Amino acid sequence: xxxxxxxxxxxxxxxxxxxxxxxxxxxxxxxxxxxxxxxxxxxxxxxxxxxxxxxxxxxxxxxxxxxxxxxxxxxxxxxxxxxxxxxxxxxxxxxxxxxxxxxxxxxxxxxxxxxxxxxxxxxxxxxxxxxxxxxxxxxxxxxxxxxxxxxxxxxxxxxxxxxxxxxxxxxxxxxxxxxxxxxxxxxxxxxxxxxxxxxxxxxxxxxxxxxxxxxxxxxxxxxxxxxxxxxxxxxxxxxxxxxxxxxxxxxxxxxxxxxxxxxxxxxxxxxxxxxxxxxxxxxxxxxxxxxxxxxxxxxxxxxxxxxxxxxxxxxxxx
Amino acid sequence: xxxxxxxxxxxxxxxxxxxxxxxxxxxxxxxxxxxxxxxxxxxxxxxxxxxxxxxxxxxxxxxxxxxxxxxxxxxxxxxxxxxxxxxxxxxxxxxxxxxxxxxxxxxxxxxxxxxxxxxxxxxxxxxxxxxxxxxxxxxxxxxxxxxxxxxxxxxxxxxxxxxxxxxxxxxxxxxxxxxxxxxxxxxxxxxxxxxxxxxxxxxxxxxxxxxxxxxxxxxxxxxxxxxxxxxxxxxxxxxxxxxxxxxxxxxxxxxxxxxxxxxxxxxxxxxxxxxxxxxxxxxxxxxxxxxxxxxxxxxxxxxxxxxxxxxxxxxxxxxxxxxxxxxxxxxxxxxxxxxxxxxxxxxxxxxxxxxxxxxxxxxxxxxxxxxxxxxxxxxxxxxxxxxxxxxxx
Numbered sequence: 001x002x003x004x005x006x007x008x009x010x011x012x013x014x015x016x017x018x019x020x021x022x023x024x025x026x027x028x029x030x031x032x033x034x035x036x037x038x039x040x041x042x043x044x045x046x047x048x049x050x051x052x053x054x055x056x057x058x059x060x061x062x063x064x065x066x067x068x069x070x071x072x073x074x075x076x077x078x079x080x081x082x083x084x085x086x087x088x089x090x091x092x093x094x095x096x097x098x099x100x101x102x103x104x105x106x107x108x109x110x111x112x113x114x115x116x117x118x119x120x121x122x123x124x125x126x127x128x129x130x131x132x133x134x135x136x137x138x139x140x141x142x143x144x145x146x147x148x149x150x151x152x153x154x155x156x157x158x159x160x161x162x163x164x165x166x167x168x169x170x171x172x173x174x175x176x177x178x179x180x181x182x183x184x185x186x187x188x189x190x191x192x193x194x195x196x197x198x199x200x201x202x203x204x205x206x207x208x209x210x211x212x213x214x215x216x217x218x219x220x221x222x223x224x225x226x227x228x229x230x231x232x233x234x235x236x237x238x239x240x241x242x243x244x245x246x247x248x249x250x251x252x253x254x255x256x257x258x259x260x261x262x263x264x265x266x267x268x269x270x271x272x273x274x275x276x277x278x279x280x281x282x283x284x285x286x287x288x289x290x291x292x293x294x295x296x297x298x299x300x301x302x303x304x305x306x307x308x309x310x311x312x313x314x315x316x317x318x
Numbered sequence: 319x320x321x322x323x324x325x326x327x328x329x330x331x332x333x334x335x336x337x338x339x340x341x342x343x344x345x346x347x348x349x350x351x352x353x354x355x356x357x358x359x360x361x362x363x364x365x366x367x368x369x370x371x372x373x374x375x376x377x378x379x380x381x382x383x384x385x386x387x388x389x390x391x392x393x394x395x396x397x398x399x400x401x402x403x404x405x406x407x408x409x410x411x412x413x414x415x416x417x418x419x420x421x422x423x424x425x426x427x428x429x430x431x432x433x434x435x436x437x438x439x440x441x442x443x444x445x446x447x448x449x450x451x452x453x454x455x456x457x458x459x460x461x462x463x464x465x466x467x468x469x470x471x472x473x474x475x476x477x478x479x480x481x482x483x484x485x486x487x488x489x490x491x492x493x494x495x496x497x498x499x500x501x502x503x504x505x506x507x508x509x510x511x512x513x514x515x516x517x518x519x520x521x522x523x524x525x526x527x528x529x530x531x532x533x534x535x536x537x538x539x540x541x542x543x544x545x546x547x548x549x550x551x552x553x554x555x556x557x558x559x560x561x562x563x564x565x566x567x568x569x570x571x572x573x574x575x576x577x578x579x580x581x582x583x584x585x586x587x588x589x590x591x592x593x594x595x596x597x598x599x600x601x602x603x604x605x606x607x608x609x610x611x612x613x614x615x616x617x618x619x620x621x622x623x624x625x626x627x628x629x630x631x632x633x634x635x636x637x638x639x640x641x642x643x644x645x646x647x648x649x650x651x652x653x654x655x656x657x658x659x660x661x662x663x664x665x666x667x668x669x670x671x672x673x674x675x676x677x678x679x680x681x682x683x684x685x686x687x688x689x690x691x692x693x694x695x696x697x698x699x700x701x702x703x704x705x706x707x708x709x710x711x
Contacts, residue, residue, distance in 0.1 A: 208408060208410065210406045210407070210408050210410040211410045211412070213372075213375075213377050213397070213404070213406070213410065214404070214406060214410035214411075214412075215412075216376075216377065216396070216397045216398055217375065217377075217397055217398065217402065217403060217404045217424075218398070218423050218424040218427055218489070219398045219424055219427035219428040220398065220427055221396070221398050221399075221427075225427065229412065229423065229427075230412065233412070233413075233414040234413075234414075236414070
């Protein structure tokens with residue numbers, strides 16, 4: 001073995017594995033996306049960019065992109081903000097930190113599919129505790145607070161809660177096309193923000209105490225000023241990581257949709273992962289499934305590239 | 319806030335106590351820092367000096383006692399309202415801001431209103447432009463004093479240790495505080511730069527004519543820079559005086575041991591009924607007024623000499639164990655009484671040249687230099703010095 005071939009032997013296994021289990025499948029998927037291949041068929045017809053044209057034009061796929069966009073753009077900012085807020089609050093505690101950490105982290109650890117079933121019961125239109133609770137609140141102090149009638153220029157009877165109470169009509173959380181995607185978003189946030197909180201807590205421990213003291217000596221009197229001057233900039237790398245991870249996880253949402261709505265009603269919760277599953281596996285339209293997968297890949301790649309840019313350019317100061 | 323201009327900004331600490339959980343780290347500290355002086359709090363790590371500094375700064379709250387800055391009692395006044403500036407060991411520069419922005423920060427936070435500090439639109443608020451102009455002028459002036467103008471646009475990550483040190487000083491200086499608090503600011507620098515910065519800090523102190531309170535564990539820094547130094551150990555101030563007096567006239571054994579490098583020689587001796595001090599079987603001429611006890615006689619390395627010929631002042635014969643060559647001086651480490659006691663003697667290179675390992679040498683002491691410490695570590699005075707003290711008083 002000469003000195004020249006030695007390096008090839010060292011990197012060979014890793015490169016081979018990467019080719020076989022990562023690169024090759026992507027190339028094959030890319031190739032399949034230009035065909036109408038179905039599992040079991042001997043051959044496939046080359047259809048050119050027809051699959052992609054469908055994604056761009058067909059209303060089913062427009063809805064898919066729309067619901068995915070709604071999900072990602074709702075869940076990412078809210079779960080990141082809640083994660084940061086919870087981390088800051090927990091970090092300021094003297095006692096009971098571990099208790100709160102555990103409570104907020106529980107949904108992350110729980111199997112999402114099992115939790116989805118629990119939510120299905122809780123959100124059941126007639127026997128679910130969510131609607132039961134809302135109905136029980138009608139006509140009590142709860143209604144007078146949450147119909148916002150006490151705010152100036154707000155008529156309590158015309159608000160959402162006032163209206164629902166008056167007609168005794170509470171939403172079908174998972175069956176109503178106005179509510180379903182938001183309910184899925186809510187469960188996504190509930191499930192995900194604990195993870196962000198833990199990442200932020202780790203980030204907070206990395207902020208030197210002396211920097212906080214320097215800010216105090218420099219005249220940063222309010223917590224908000226210290227947050228802006230020290231905490232937020234120092235959490236920059238954490239934030240980039242948290243946003244990236246949350247975005248990718250949000251693009252991947254599948255369990256809750258499969259368990260609760262199956263993409264419905266009227267495809268309002270037809271997110272990308274579910275579409276891939278439905279097209280490629282359930283309907284055996286491999287070509288179409290592959291095309292959606294490639295679009296999915298492009299989105300994730302884009303997020304990753306943005307992250308790389310931010311990490312290298314903006315948030316690492318050393 | 320404008321105490322600085324009135325020039326009466328003495329910082330007075332009275333009966334400061336502080337405990338962390340069960341451990342008492344400060345045991346009733348009384349200290350007055352004069353306006354414009356360079357006061358060093360020096361002591362081994364864990365003696366409470368940093369805690370004391372942070373109590374003055376307001377970053378820590380004392381359990382009891384009070385802090386007064388000028389006429390103002392500042393207990394319960396938060397750090398940002400005490401008008402003090404602090405330089406931290408890690409420099410604590412904001413890593414995402416350039417040196418200029420770092421130096422601007424204390425000015426922005428103090429002088430600009432909330433509206434003027436708004437991002438983007440703040441600079442267009444009424445009065446903001448004028449203030450910003452004054453602020454950048456102040457930054458430019460400070461940068462000129464510290465010779466860091468070429469660094470203003472850089473981020474702290476692009477600076478060397480010494481440059482960061484200056485930037486941190488600049489941030490502290492720019493708003494002309496009542497006093498500067500420094501928490502081991504030179505510890506993170508390499509040895510050569512540390513020695514250089516000592517001179518610069520003393521120079522800066524002279525030029526700013528402002529109060530410096532400086533915490534260090536390095537007695538050399540304390541000796542070289544301070545107007546006065548407070549030696550702290552175990553949560554107490556053992557002695558507060560000028561560096562030369564602390565060195566020449568330590569109040570007790572722990573101070574004597576801590577100050578001076580190499581350490582003072584402490585040799586065990588006896589004190590008899592008549593006040594006569596016996597050391598290595600020979601008695602000293604001067605007498606001590608104290609009850610008979612075992613004592614320690616302190617002799618600094620420069621107060622001992624080696625001599626070949628028998629002279630009157632020699633105290634003991636010793637064996638050469640080690641040479642510590644500093645170029646200008648050679649410190650000889652000698653063993654006495656078969657190695658039961660060791661002695662360090664300062665010698666010039668010429669007279670130590672002919673010595674080699676294991677040689678027997680006679681050690682003599684400079685007359686009048688010995689200090690006597692009692693069993694409890696307290697300094698026992700000689701009779702003559704007591705008289706002298708009385709005459710001076």
